Amino acid sequence: DAKTTQPPSMDCAEGRAANLPCNHSTISGNEYVYWYRQIHSQGPQYIIHGLKNNETNEMASLIITEDRKSSTLILPHATLRDTAVYYCIVRVGGNQGGKLIFGQGTELSVKP
Amino acid sequence: DGGITQSPKYLFRKEGQNVTLSCEQNLNHDAMYWYRQDPGQGLRLIYYSQIVNDFQKGDIAEGYSVSREKKESFPLTVTSAQKNPTAFYLCASSPLRYRGVSGDTQYFGPGTRLTVL
Numbered sequence: 653d654a655k656t657t658q659p660p661s662m663d664c665a666e667g668r669a670a671n672l673p674c675n676h677s678t679i680s681g682n683e684y685v686y687w688y689r690q691i692h693s694q695g696p697q698y699i700i701h702g703l704k705n706n707e708t709n710e711m712a713s714l715i716i717t718e719d720r721k722s723s724t725l726i727l728p729h730a731t732l733r734d735t736a737v738y739y740c741i742v743r744v745g746g747n748q749g750g751k752l753i754f755g756q757g758t759e760l761s762v763k764p
Numbered sequence: 765d766g767g768i769t770q771s772p773k774y775l776f777r778k779e780g781q782n783v784t785l786s787c788e789q790n791l792n793h794d795a796m797y798w799y800r801q802d803p804g805q806g807l808r809l810i811y812y813s814q815i816v817n818d819f820q821k822g823d824i825a826e827g828y829s830v831s832r833e834k835k836e837s838f839p840l841t842v843t844s845a846q847k848n849p850t851a852f853y854l855c856a857s858s859p860l861r862y863r864g865v866s867g868d869t870q871y872f873g874p875g876t877r878l879t880v881l
Contacts, residue, residue: 693852695768695770695875698871751799752809754807755806
């Protein structure tokens with residue numbers, strides 16, 4: 653079972669910031685928070701991941717609360733091409749060779 | 765371009781036939797994975813391999829087989845023993861990191877949609 657909880661759907665206006673929340677209240681100290689997205693009929697695309705500190709890359713920012721029980725993915729200027737299902741995943745880092753457990757994710761609709 | 769390729773994109777097979785899905789990566793990643801996705805559902809792990817000539821079963825390995833003869837290739841065979849083979853199949857790869865070092869991010873291919881007629 654997925655260890656994360658996300659809202660099933662969200663809307664965002666084009667050009668505005670999209671803030672996607674994720675709850676992971678049972679996260680362990682050595683587990684990372686990963687975000688992927690999947691556009692219909694395509695493979696999941698890696699977005700960003702983090703352990704404790706906030707992270708930013710060319711795609712998005714990841715804000716992790718101090719207690720690490722929740723996080724927010726921020727797409728600063730959403731475009732229509734950002735419409736996708738966004739998955740928040742927690743897993744142990746390192747040489748685990750293990751699976752990614754995808755929950756139901758959040759279906760983000762960016763509207764003009 | 766570096767990346768993961770899967771072929772074909774769409775595949776049709778008759779019931780009772782075996783079929784092999786291709787997955788190739790030129791990222792020099794050690795680990796490779798096969799997942800299955802059914803409509804409206806998350807991904808389920810079929811098999812994974814961390815090193816050449818070695819692989820492990822995932823959660824739903826029954827009816828599937830794999831090989832890892834080369835680092836860059838991890839083909840998946842869907843056998844006639846797989847009861848419900850119609851699905852979207854995704855291949856992924858990742859570098860291997862030691863425990864505690866920044867996570868071993870998995871990168872996915874575009875997928876192969878298999879339909880059994």
